[in-house]
Amino acid sequence: MLIRDAVVGDGPALARVHFDAWHVGYAGLMPQGLLDATTMERRTVSWQLTLSGERTLRENILVAEVNGTPLGFAHTGPGRDADADGAGELWALNVAPSQWGSGLASTLVRTAHDVLRRGGFDRATLWVLTGNARARRFYERHGWSPDGVAREETIRGFTIPELRYTLDLRLT
Template sequence: MTRDDIDAVAAVRVRGWQTAYAGIVPQSYLDAMDAGADAERRKEWFDAGGKRVDNLVATDGAEVTGWAALGPYRGEPDDAEAGELYAIYVRPDRIGRGTGRALMAAVRARAGERGFRSLRLWVLADNAQALRFYERAGFAPDGTDQIEMYDGVPLKELRYATDPA
């Protein structure tokens, strides 16, 4: 991802959230998401150096169609060999056309290049489409879960893991 991609990445992320989590995450939370504000935060983060995160984009010509971010696992600090897929989103009109699979292949390759021995992610337990996608990509639940709050509503997240190769 370049700085010039950030506006498009923010739009993909926000629209991805609003589509993927409709009926799961409170609508008030989804309605409050703003691609412009998200882009401004990302530009500040990008300009500050990016904090060891790889941001990968999928494109069709000059058009950004998907985005993924990965880096060191944010959980147990003693697990320095674990990586984490922080996010992967595809423009809703591109779902089912190979963009997500291509991004996931790039994520796994980059995780291997970075020397991560495992790759983890968090997924909402009620997001059946994402669960299927991750399982087809070789991820499996590892028995760890957590509760995240969205506009005061507790939602269960499952941790999935795989080898990066």
């Protein structure tokens, strides 16, 4: 396995990972209408725009590659919440369902922790779907804990309940 920075040509592969992870991982947890509206075409366009555009200061997109094939990604950057107060954020972490349980996600999240630390952050946040027990257990195994903040995010007209998790990067 290789963890590397994303390049523009990764767009289609990251779109596939993102699409598959959402459709398998969120089945029964997110409104089916939202999953149906999340198409490969939309994901591909979104990733192409993200990878070809300018990134914010301290923003990173990591790719986990196995035998030359991107099978996971982590997107990190400065905290986006009004109360971020200098924290970093794990904006997204997705892994191909075929890799769940393989250790790829663990390697990827530990590398994301390192990247955030190297970016000058000593703590970080992430948002997780409230009902996603699998993801919540994963993050908790890696030192993250809920901080008591919840929100309802609206995506394409669908309301999604989320919990915020925090991590003291000095302890990982």
